[in-house]
Amino acid sequence: MKTFAATLFSFCLFAGAAAAQTPVGGANAMVKPEDIHAVAPALEGYAQKFVVEDLWKRPGLSRRDRGIVTVAALIARDQTIELRHYLALALDNGVKPSEISEIITHLAFYTGWANAMDAIPAARDVFKSRNIGRDQLPPLSEPQLPLNEAAEKQRATRVGEQFGQITPSLVQYTTDALFRDLWLRPALAPRDRSLVTVSALIATGQVAQITYHLNRAMDNGLTKEEAGEVLGHLAFYAGWPNAFSAAQVIKDVIEKRSK
Amino acid sequence: MKTFAATLFSFCLFAGAAAAQTPVGGANAMVKPEDIHAVAPALEGYAQKFVVEDLWKRPGLSRRDRGIVTVAALIARDQTIELRHYLALALDNGVKPSEISEIITHLAFYTGWANAMDAIPAARDVFKSRNIGRDQLPPLSEPQLPLNEAAEKQRATRVGEQFGQITPSLVQYTTDALFRDLWLRPALAPRDRSLVTVSALIATGQVAQITYHLNRAMDNGLTKEEAGEVLGHLAFYAGWPNAFSAAQVIKDVIEKRSK
Amino acid sequence: MKTFAATLFSFCLFAGAAAAQTPVGGANAMVKPEDIHAVAPALEGYAQKFVVEDLWKRPGLSRRDRGIVTVAALIARDQTIELRHYLALALDNGVKPSEISEIITHLAFYTGWANAMDAIPAARDVFKSRNIGRDQLPPLSEPQLPLNEAAEKQRATRVGEQFGQITPSLVQYTTDALFRDLWLRPALAPRDRSLVTVSALIATGQVAQITYHLNRAMDNGLTKEEAGEVLGHLAFYAGWPNAFSAAQVIKDVIEKRSK
Numbered sequence: 001m002k003t004f005a006a007t008l009f010s011f012c013l014f015a016g017a018a019a020a021q022t023p024v025g026g027a028n029a030m031v032k033p034e035d036i037h038a039v040a041p042a043l044e045g046y047a048q049k050f051v052v053e054d055l056w057k058r059p060g061l062s063r064r065d066r067g068i069v070t071v072a073a074l075i076a077r078d079q080t081i082e083l084r085h086y087l088a089l090a091l092d093n094g095v096k097p098s099e100i101s102e103i104i105t106h107l108a109f110y111t112g113w114a115n116a117m118d119a120i121p122a123a124r125d126v127f128k129s130r131n132i133g134r135d136q137l138p139p140l141s142e143p144q145l146p147l148n149e150a151a152e153k154q155r156a157t158r159v160g161e162q163f164g165q166i167t168p169s170l171v172q173y174t175t176d177a178l179f180r181d182l183w184l185r186p187a188l189a190p191r192d193r194s195l196v197t198v199s200a201l202i203a204t205g206q207v208a209q210i211t212y213h214l215n216r217a218m219d220n221g222l223t224k225e226e227a228g229e230v231l232g233h234l235a236f237y238a239g240w241p242n243a244f245s246a247a248q249v250i251k252d253v254i255e256k257r258s259k
Numbered sequence: 260m261k262t263f264a265a266t267l268f269s270f271c272l273f274a275g276a277a278a279a280q281t282p283v284g285g286a287n288a289m290v291k292p293e294d295i296h297a298v299a300p301a302l303e304g305y306a307q308k309f310v311v312e313d314l315w316k317r318p319g320l321s322r323r324d325r326g327i328v329t330v331a332a333l334i335a336r337d338q339t340i341e342l343r344h345y346l347a348l349a350l351d352n353g354v355k356p357s358e359i360s361e362i363i364t365h366l367a368f369y370t371g372w373a374n375a376m377d378a379i380p381a382a383r384d385v386f387k388s389r390n391i392g393r394d395q396l397p398p399l400s401e402p403q404l405p406l407n408e409a410a411e412k413q414r415a416t417r418v419g420e421q422f423g424q425i426t427p428s429l430v431q432y433t434t435d436a437l438f439r440d441l442w443l444r445p446a447l448a449p450r451d452r453s454l455v456t457v458s459a460l461i462a463t464g465q466v467a468q469i470t471y472h473l474n475r476a477m478d479n480g481l482t483k484e485e486a487g488e489v490l491g492h493l494a495f496y497a498g499w500p501n502a503f504s505a506a507q508v509i510k511d512v513i514e515k516r517s518k
Numbered sequence: 519m520k521t522f523a524a525t526l527f528s529f530c531l532f533a534g535a536a537a538a539q540t541p542v543g544g545a546n547a548m549v550k551p552e553d554i555h556a557v558a559p560a561l562e563g564y565a566q567k568f569v570v571e572d573l574w575k576r577p578g579l580s581r582r583d584r585g586i587v588t589v590a591a592l593i594a595r596d597q598t599i600e601l602r603h604y605l606a607l608a609l610d611n612g613v614k615p616s617e618i619s620e621i622i623t624h625l626a627f628y629t630g631w632a633n634a635m636d637a638i639p640a641a642r643d644v645f646k647s648r649n650i651g652r653d654q655l656p657p658l659s660e661p662q663l664p665l666n667e668a669a670e671k672q673r674a675t676r677v678g679e680q681f682g683q684i685t686p687s688l689v690q691y692t693t694d695a696l697f698r699d700l701w702l703r704p705a706l707a708p709r710d711r712s713l714v715t716v717s718a719l720i721a722t723g724q725v726a727q728i729t730y731h732l733n734r735a736m737d738n739g740l741t742k743e744e745a746g747e748v749l750g751h752l753a754f755y756a757g758w759p760n761a762f763s764a765a766q767v768i769k770d771v772i773e774k775r776s777k
Contacts, residue, residue, distance in 0.1 A: 039360060039396075040382075041396060041397075051372075055428075078595070082373040104557060112755055113569075120549045120553050123558075124553045137559060166745075167761075177564070205723070206723055208759075235429055235432060239369050239371040241468040242371075243426075244468060245468060250425060251421075290639060298638045299619045299626075300658055301619075301656060301703070302634060305623070317687060319687070338636065487684050492687070498630040501724070506681050506684060
């Protein structure tokens with residue numbers, strides 16, 4: 001019941017409930033339902049009919065995954081006001097605080113450092129209101145996930161041949177910071193890390209990078225049904241045009257893999 | 260005289276006038292002219308010379324349309340601080356409150372739900388300062404515009420064949436939420452709805468989706484002269500690179516249609 | 519020592535130092551280190567290891583240039599909270615107040631007017647805290663840099679033939695406002711103006727416009743080594759996907775020029 005109510009609030013944004021969870025005010029406070037009524041009352045009906053009563057209840061992508069996808073999209077798009085609510089909703093649907101922490105860390109690299117920084121106040125408030133302390137976050141150091149050395153060497157060689165002469169710093173950091181460090185952190189499963197990455201790419205219209213990361217996501221366990229649901233989900237949260245621009249690339253990847 | 264003054268303020272941002280219309284303060288307050296003087300005084304001269312005295316006075320695109328284009332661009336880019344002023348300017352130039360309401364509703368789908376939510380406080384303040392009440396907004400339910408069933412079936416079939424297997428949810432919502440619902444709402448004329456959509460696409464660099472929507476816009480009555488003026492207008496409000504990236508696509512569409 | 523400390527703070531964001539330089543509060547205050555600890559403690563380690571101790575110390579791109587690149591990226595992405603710190607860091611590393619002023623003016627045209635407006639409060643605060651007055655900003659009128667009339671006529675003719683029929687306003691403003699005015703302002707060297715433009719394009723994923731502007735940048739003196747370092751730098755500040763999408767275009771430009 002709690003998760004249903006939470007979804008409901010995600011679009012209706014009833015001030016009482018939202019305020020109870022995320023005690024903020026001023027310019028960055030979430031929009032109140034009476035303000036929606038005063039400006040665009042049709043939005044509430046659409047939210048109920050299509051999003052609360054349909055989208056979030058669809059099979060094919062779990063509510064936990066929908067929470068991850070939505071949070072990744074909002075951080076990637078630097079939309080911190082709505083983020084507060086969706087962080088709470090993600091936690092309600094089974095995303096762990098350590099995973100939220102790791103999603104923000106991951107997106108510092110995949111969407112830009114300032115996006116991660118801008119997401120921190122919202123996460124701080126949500127964690128605080130639920131008494132989530134440092135003990136529930138990933139430890140500063142823990143054993144890395146195992147690395148497929150052969151595959152990583154192949155990737156590094158390919159990228160090195162392609163861009164090593166043009167931009168040695170980008171090539172080196174990609175190996176050192178991303179594939180031999182960030183991706184091996186155990187606090188977020190590789191499949192979820194890929195889901196975060198693909199969601200961020202779709203949500204910001206960066207279609208040229210989807211092919212590599214969707215293949216990686218599917219190697220990491222994301223199904224083609226889930227990929228298709230991510231598109232339908234992000235149509236609402238990142239706009240129809242971003243969903244359709246990504247659809248062609250995702251179609252190409254899926255068709256090529258099934259040959 | 261009022262509209263001229265309003266345009267003037269759009270770049271000069273005289274605190275007195277702006278404050279009278281949109282009583283907000285704190286972090287999200289509009290920038291004051293003395294702050295522009297203290298940082299980038301050249302901007303004021305450019306605003307006068309090119310934007311106030313030239314761009315907004317050009318024939319080829321009405322001031323009402325320029326208001327719609329600017330508001331759509333700012334919502335699509337989530338730039339809510341400047342939005343307050345341009346909502347007021349759009350109203351001054353003949354855009355109806357019900358149309359503003361509908362533009363925000365439309366862009367929830369075409370730029371992402373959070374963009375619409377982020378636009379609501381600005382619209383609420385502007386409506387409030389002008390005593391615009393619920394009676395001036397679109398009713399919750401009213402008869403839909405007539406639908407060209409043959410054309411819609413053709414569209415749905417084409418998209419279904421292309422993406423139905425990959426992402427059934429996106430295909431279904433596109434039919435149910437957009438083309439058999441949102442686009443049929445009478446509070447915003449189809450031509451204006453197309454103008455909003457095309458402006459949002461140009462302003463966010465989503466060139467891959469312009470071809471379909473510009474053709475739709477011209478089917479709905481947008482002239483090629485107006486399309487060209489939208490580009491010149493959005494160069495100032497979304498940056499030259501977005502305008503030039505869109506120019507090639509718009510050229511291709513217009514040339515193909517005149518064959 | 520001051521510049522090192524400043525870089526350190528750029529990621530650690532020690533509240534004391536930041537607050538001393540940019541006295542702001544409320545919703546737009548910079549994130550505090552204790553908030554990073556409470557949400558994503560791993561970010562601090564990454565910032566130290568890769569950014570403070572490595573990226574900003576790399577040869578190939580001066581710290582002054584890194585300041586310009588970072589400020590341009592943040593303004594282009596409308597990320598005003600982090601901007602405060604990086605404006606201060608740019609000044610610490612030798613970027614002049616008049617150059618900051620001119621970067622904001624330049625990006626009004628190259629990223630959209632609202633981005634420049636949104637950057638002004640941050641710059642105002644940083645200037646104020648350092649007693650930077652109007653006398654250190656570019657004068658309202660000063661002699662233009664010399665124009666290569668032949669090259670400009672060639673450019674204007676080419677663009678006119680391509681787009682003059684479709685969008686006369688865009689073509690006219692490009693000549694009048696940009697190439698016969700903005701680019702000739704002496705307060706920012708053409709090479710730096712190009713660096714700002716290219717950084718903004720990479721940071722916002724506008725790859726289609728990079729070819730022209732990177733060629734112009736290299737004509738203006740940017741080296742290919744510097745271009746490669748800009749990519750590695752912007753991976754951190756605009757996300758890896760934007761860096762990789764730009765890398766292919768930059769490679770093509772550099773290879774074509776060396777033939």
